[in-house]
Every structure is written in structure tokens, then in C-alpha cells.
Amino acid sequence: MVILTVGLNHTTAPVEIRERLHLSGTALPPFFERLVQEGGVNERLVLSTCNRVEVYAVTENPEHAQVTIPRLLAEGTRTPLALFEDRLYWHRHDAAVRHAFRVAASLDSLVLGESQILSQVKAAYEVARAQGVTGPILNTLMTRSLGVAKKVRTETGIGEAAVSIPSAAIGLAKTIFGELSGRTVLILGAGEMAEVAVRHLRGEGVQAVVVAHRHFDRAVEMAAQLEGRAVRFDQIHQELLQADIVLSSTAAPHHIVHRADVEELIRLRRNRPLFLIDIAVPRDIDPAVNEIDNVYLYDIDDLEGVVAGHRLAREREAEQAELLIDREVASFLRWLKSLEVVPTLVMLRRHLEEIREAELAKALSRLPGLTPAQQDVVRTLAHGIINKVLHHPTTELKRQSVNRDGLLYVSALRRLFGLQDDD
Amino acid sequence: MYLGLELRFRRKVIGAFVLPIVLLTALAAASVPKGSAVLSPAFRNTWVWLHVTFVLLGSAALALTCGVGLMYLLQERQLKSKSLGVMYYRLPSLDFLDGLGHRALLVGFPLLTAGLITGAIQSQAARGQILMWDPTQLLSLVTWVIYAGLLQARLTAGWRGRKAALLAILGFSAVLATFLGVSVLLGRPHTFN
Numbered sequence: 001m002v003i004l005t006v007g008l009n010h011t012t013a014p015v016e017i018r019e020r021l022h023l024s025g026t027a028l029p030p031f032f033e034r035l036v037q038e039g040g041v042n043e044r045l046v047l048s049t050c051n052r053v054e055v056y057a058v059t060e061n062p063e064h065a066q067v068t069i070p071r072l073l074a075e076g077t078r079t080p081l082a083l084f085e086d087r088l089y090w091h092r093h094d095a096a097v098r099h100a101f102r103v104a105a106s107l108d109s110l111v112l113g114e115s116q117i118l119s120q121v122k123a124a125y126e127v128a129r130a131q132g133v134t135g136p137i138l139n140t141l142m143t144r145s146l147g148v149a150k151k152v153r154t155e156t157g158i159g160e161a162a163v164s165i166p167s168a169a170i171g172l173a174k175t176i177f178g179e180l181s182g183r184t185v186l187i188l189g190a191g192e193m194a195e196v197a198v199r200h201l202r203g204e205g206v207q208a209v210v211v212a213h214r215h216f217d218r219a220v221e222m223a224a225q226l227e228g229r230a231v232r233f234d235q236i237h238q239e240l241l242q243a244d245i246v247l248s249s250t251a252a253p254h255h256i257v258h259r260a261d262v263e264e265l266i267r268l269r270r271n272r273p274l275f276l277i278d279i280a281v282p283r284d285i286d287p288a289v290n291e292i293d294n295v296y297l298y299d300i301d302d303l304e305g306v307v308a309g310h311r312l313a314r315e316r317e318a319e320q321a322e323l324l325i326d327r328e329v330a331s332f333l334r335w336l337k338s339l340e341v342v343p344t345l346v347m348l349r350r351h352l353e354e355i356r357e358a359e360l361a362k363a364l365s366r367l368p369g370l371t372p373a374q375q376d377v378v379r380t381l382a383h384g385i386i387n388k389v390l391h392h393p394t395t396e397l398k399r400q401s402v403n404r405d406g407l408l409y410v411s412a413l414r415r416l417f418g419l420q421d422d423d
Numbered sequence: 424m425y426l427g428l429e430l431r432f433r434r435k436v437i438g439a440f441v442l443p444i445v446l447l448t449a450l451a452a453a454s455v456p457k458g459s460a461v462l463s464p465a466f467r468n469t470w471v472w473l474h475v476t477f478v479l480l481g482s483a484a485l486a487l488t489c490g491v492g493l494m495y496l497l498q499e500r501q502l503k504s505k506s507l508g509v510m511y512y513r514l515p516s517l518d519f520l521d522g523l524g525h526r527a528l529l530v531g532f533p534l535l536t537a538g539l540i541t542g543a544i545q546s547q548a549a550r551g552q553i554l555m556w557d558p559t560q561l562l563s564l565v566t567w568v569i570y571a572g573l574l575q576a577r578l579t580a581g582w583r584g585r586k587a588a589l590l591a592i593l594g595f596s597a598v599l600a601t602f603l604g605v606s607v608l609l610g611r612p613h614t615f616n
Binding site for chain 2: 157160161172174175176177178179270271272273290293294296298302305306309310313
């Protein structure tokens, strides 16, 4: 019984290939069916996201599966095999387990530590389970993967630091203001970045959005889109008194907010903190403004610097996560080993023989007058009982072990007789 | 008091800054000469106990303003310099720190004031004059003036943030100096006999 992973991801294949191999919905049931018929696979699951297409399989014959799965993938998606064959990666056994854990924990993601992959893995598992194509091994592998991913998320800070510019800006705003609910944001100028940021800010509960633009009709238009209020550009000093966060991205060729303005402003605001985000190039706000107490000015380079720092922070956390995954892989492999039929039967026999020896010794010591021949009869009796008791479970277990649910018998047997590995 | 705060705000990091200050105070207090262990009867009365209680509770609150002030300065420095270190992720927001410092001041200052007044009443009753001109009394007046200035600046001039944090740290240095500096360095414990 071997766990096998075959697939490609954003590091091995460009998006043109990834999108062609995308496998979902109605394409899945026939693919799963052929995996059994032609691939000799017992358990299977497909994880298909925009960054990866992966098939997880449990099989008795990995060599055969390794040839069949790519062919079925090609036929299932009507993509020439030659187009992607050399982009596939293979993981077997412990490497496959580690891969599954790393994927779920977002260590294999394009953006390290992103949280979306967890729900994608969950969805892929639910689809496969609903179609009844997984079994005890993949069920456990997937449940563990989700558990490991959650553990990585809570025990390391891998998902904490923001790695996009809008979310980094929001992180900074939260560090200044604490809660953002009820705060006011002022938008100077227009731009896609400003719109994205406002959407993020709305999600954090920012209440008032004020838009100012050189062309008032543009401000009105944008304010309508962002459910805000439009003001004329010559009124921005009035608005700057109220705003908590200012997002500036005008096309002005020179500074529109000067140090002296902000000094006066902060006096009038009675030192209420002000967070200025200047994403315009050339910049809208005099950099010297940052020297004023209770004013925090970040330009686009500063934000990029923050994001780069956060990426490094995530990489540091990823090292912690890898250690955690090492432990989890070892624990999964121990569980997997416990499902092997032959070692279990050996252990069961040894267990019963130990009981027999102990009981025999006890009985013979209480019957000192027995002749050697009589002692032999007692020994044969004990031996015979053990063999008779073991006979049916042994044959039945061997027969069941080739079925998908056979592993459940193995683990039940181990549980019932309290069998444990020596190592 | 710290445990109450932790339950209220669920921020363990505050302890990392406030507990060392408390520990420092306790250590220094333990090293003060034990010369004043026996109180003369004139000082065993309600006023003395009130004086001690008010001063200790007030100092505890002011230790908190000092601790969060330090945290504020650290966090503000990271934001201003735009190099976000490990502490950036661990420290609470500036708004939270400044607000907590302000509230602790609002609690600590009246307690400190009450401590000084009860001390003065006691002094008047026991020695017939309010001011003995001993260094502890003088330093505690200096302390009071610093905190009064901070409170005034916060409430009327709208001071907050860095300057308020710096003044809170200065104020608590004065509290510490009052407590120990004088007793230890000048070898003259705040007289009880």
C-alpha cells in the first residue's frame, strides 16, 4: 500500500498549462472511475486550484499508477500528455505525506502563508468523500493535513504579517489606531489602488469615506462607487481636520500637502493621530511631514519595504512550521505502519503465545506428578486452542486487507488486543 | 492589579514591561536600611496607614503609565523609522497604549495627591509643621508637579503620544527617586521616629 502524489504547481508549470489541466465538477466522476479501472488505485482525490493540479492516490502497484495517472489526466482534460509530462512532480510514501501537509499549511503556496489553500483542500476532500472515492488512508491523511494546517496557523505567525500593499497599509493603520471601526478615510485623487484599499478599509469597519479630486465630477463618480461623499479639492484642508487616514494618489507634479500645513493641522486637531499614505509618484506629500509628532507618513516605497519585511517574517515562521510538519509526518507514518497486515498478525500470534507460555508454566507447576507424556498432552491442548482461535481471524484479515475497508479491521484488531509496536 | 489588567485586555505583553518595573521597585525597597522598623507611637495612626496605602496604590498605577509609555515609545519609533522589528507584531496599537496610559494616570494622580495630603496632615499632627524639608518630601512634591503638569497637558493642551509617554516615564523616575534614591543614597529614611 503506497501513497502517491502526482501533480504540477505554479513553480513547475505556467498558468496556460495549469488552467488546461484544471479538473473539477462533472469531469471528476469519470476520472475517478478510470483511476480504479485502469490505474488500479484504491483511494483517490484531486486537488485542483489556480496554482496547482494534484492527484493523491493510494495503490498496491505504484509503478503502474505512475504511468496511468498522467495518461488519464491528459485524456480527462483533453490536453496532450507531451505538453505537461515533464512538468509533473512525483511524491511517494513519506514524501507524499509531507507534501500534503505542506500544501495544506500553505508552505507550498505562491504567497507563503496565505489562508485560501486551507479551504480549497477542505473542499477537494469533501468532493472526493461525497463521491466515495477516498478510504481510511486518504481520509486520515486529509483530516491530518487540515489539522496540521490549523496548528501551523496558530502556533507560528506565518499568516500574520500582511504581504500585499493594501493589507500592509491596513496593518499599519491598526497599529496606530487600534480598531478602525468608526474612523474616517479621505481619498485625494483617484486610482485603482485607492479603490482596493478603501474596500479593505470598509471590511475593517471604516465608516466615512470622503473623496476629493481636481475634477469634481470625477470625485462624485468615485464617491458614488465607494459609497462616500465627494468634496471639492479646495476644501481638503477642512476635510484633513476630520480624517484619520488619508490616501493620496493625485497626478499633481509637486507636493500638495506641505509640512507647515500639517503642523498647523495637528495643532488644530489637538494631536489626534493622522496616518498619511502617499501612493502617488511623484509624491503628493512632503516627506518631512513624517517628522511631526503623531503624524505617520508612508509612501509607496515605504509600504513596499514593509511588505518585504513581512515576507521575511513569514519565511522565518515557515522554518518553524517545517519542524512542526516533520513531527506530524513521523506520527502519520507510525499510524500507517500500524495498518500493515502481516506485522499485525505476527504481533497477535506472539501476544497469544506469551499468554499460553505463562498459563502453561502456572498449570504445570501445580501438577507436579505428571509424566512427560501427560505434560505433552497439556502442551498440545494449549497449542491447539491458540491455533484454532487464530485460524479464522488470520484468513479473514488477509482476505479483507485487499479491500478498501480492510485497514479498519487491522486497526480494530490492534485496538481490541492492545497490540503495540515495540519501537 | 496587573492580573486584573491582563484579564481585562488579554495582552500578556504589558506584563513584560510593567512587571520588571514593579520588581525593580520591590528589590530596591527591600534594600532600604531597616532602621525605621519600629514606629514611634505618634506614627501609629490612621493617617499613616492612609498615607502609605494611597502612595502605594498611586505608585502602582503610575508604574503602569510608565510601562505603557515605554511600550508606546518603542512602537512609535518603529512606525516612524519604518523598520518594523519583531516587537511590531507583539506590541499593542499606539491608540491602546496611549489610552491605557491616560486612564492609569487618571487613577494614579488622585491617589498620589491623596497620599501627599494625608502625609501632610500626619506631619502637621505629629510634628506641628507640614513641611520638614526632608528630601523625600521635596522629591514627592517634584513628582506631584510633574504628574500635575502631564495631566494638565493631556486634558487642556491635548498632549498625547510621544511627549506624554516621555513625561510619564520622567514622572515615574521621580517616584522611584523619592522611594529609594533618597533613602539609600543619603542614608536618611523618610523619618518615622
